[in-house]
Amino acid sequence: MRLPAAEEFDLRKGVYPQEVLDAVETGYVRLTVEDNGLHDHFVLFRNREIVGAFSEFADGRKLYSRQALDHILSLNQEALAEVATYREETLENIKKDYPETFLDPGTTEKFKIGTSVFTGVLSGVKSGDLLDVLVQLERQSLVGCLRVTREVEDFVQEGAILFKETPVAAVLESADSVRLGDEALREIALFFTEGKAYKQENKFVEDYLFFNNASRLKSPVEETISSEKASEDLQRFMALKMVGLERGTLVLNAPCNGTFSFEALLRSAASRNFDGYLWVRSEDARGLMVLGQGKIQAALVMDSSGELMGREALRKIYADMESSGIVDFYQLPSPPHISQPFEPEETDDVLVKRLLGEMGQDLMKEVSLAKEFKKRWKSRRKDQGE
Incomplete structure (x- = not known):
């Protein structure tokens, strides 16, 4: 699949996907990964929102749209990244030529966080600074949630920020814990690079708040995210x-x-x-x-x-x-x-020097006194014929 020439582009070596997926406003991020051959992954953006994706593997396999995006977001290895900028009309031309690459924003999806099952209509995939994304969704009067996922070595973190036109609650599930409310929001802000926005029934959000009262946000999101x-x-x-x-x-x-x-x-x-x-x-x-x-x-x-x-x-x-x-x-x-x-021996050497520095002359004085005492004691015993 050939993409048009970019207005401008930047190459970045040895980066992880999550480090560059918020680096372009309108254009694409290309990730080249080496794993038994070279594999190319493309993510397309419009106004910092992910609108399409495709992957081309060394063995000839290809993935498009949602399937490709899910695979790309799960990557956790270093890649060669190409960050390219397009004009709006260039992106529209790509959509006409390769419609299978673009996401269908009307997809209904179901997922589980903690004990709660979420069902919603996908309205978009957002990327960039979390606070900017929350402001954007608030302007859209979203009733639903922003879902975030993060793969670590042994488990997947799943979280959501719930909206009733403004952010009202947050939850984040890890392998051995569930964080709620402001604590969950702070944690999400640390690793956020992209998330899926879903429209949901107002009743679902109200029921969630009723049964999960501890997940309610108690402070303004700006204050929570920028707190000490x-x-x-x-x-x-x-x-x-x-x-x-x-x-x-x-x-x-x-x-x-x-x-x-x-x-x-x-x-x-x-x-x-x-x-x-x-x-x-x-x-x-x-x-x-x-x-x-x-x-x-x-x-x-x-x-x-x-x-x-x-x-x-x-x-x-x-x-x-x-x-x-x-x-x-x-x-x-x-x-x-x-x-x-x-x-x-490296850590022992540093430790000894620090301890000597702290005790300083007092230690040397005590050692000298001890030696003098021992010398006098031996001399006294000798004089007494012991």
């Missing part, structure tokens, strides 16, 4: 993305006053063979320490000057913990996979 907690979660989400980890489950929140306090927490994690990561918060930085079987595997720090990784990040975290901070322990279901983990 959402900003903190976004920083953590971006840090995890850089090292390729999932969000995990919060199991401990502990204040730290000094390196010894911090080391006590690390020893506790080591004794439990802890699998997960520590999110370390100090006054001027945020740090990530990845632990596998209780041992430090990797470290990352984000502050106003940028990012630090490896031993530099580890030193920064220990330095920040000399004064005070807060440490959140997030558990993962299995040991994290880090391509280049620390060697044990």
Whole structure:
């Protein structure tokens, strides 16, 4: 299938589909994936709304429209991305030549989130910034929901933001939990790149609110998405993305006053063979320490000057913990996979230097006094003939 030449285009190497599917307003995103041959996937956009899709595989197979889009949205591997811009009339010409590529917005679909079964008429596939999408749907006086899905390694997250002309509720189901209301909305905002908008009966939305009262949004969506907690979660989400980890489950929140306090927490994690990561918060930085079987595997720090990784990040975290901070322990279901983990002597070396830095001259003074005491004691015993 040949597409017309683009007004302008941009090539991006080694990106994941979710990172570029909101990069064009009107045009297409082409994703080339290598997996026993080269496979091409195209997603067509009009005003940031997905309107069509098709896939061409190395073995000659082809997928169109909804089937192609579902396959593309499930991709979770690096690709070569071509982001191209079209004029409206160019997109209309493509629709005339290849109508099978475009989505049928009148499709009725059924899906389940938690214990609730949703049935609705697809009105469009939205992409871009979540807040912009919510404003757009509000202007359309949508009665229904915006459905979001996200595939992770072992499960699929399913969520929805419900509308009665304005956003009124939110729900997000993960493998082991269901988030509701403002908490669900904050979580959806972290990973949203695209979602399907459905028109539903007003009675369905009202019944859902009646039986799922906890899912109601309590604060304005703008306030919830841009809140301090959402900003903190976004920083953590971006840090995890850089090292390729999932969000995990919060199991401990502990204040730290000094390196010894911090080391006590690390020893506790080591004794439990802890699998997960520590999110370390100090006054001027945020740090990530990845632990596998209780041992430090990797470290990352984000502050106003940028990012630090490896031993530099580890030193920064220990330095920040000399004064005070807060440490959140997030558990993962299995040991994290880090391509280049620390060697044990690396973390030991950094730890010893930080502890010496904290104890400083006081430690050296105590050691000197102990040696002098031992020397005098031996001399006294010798004088007494013992």
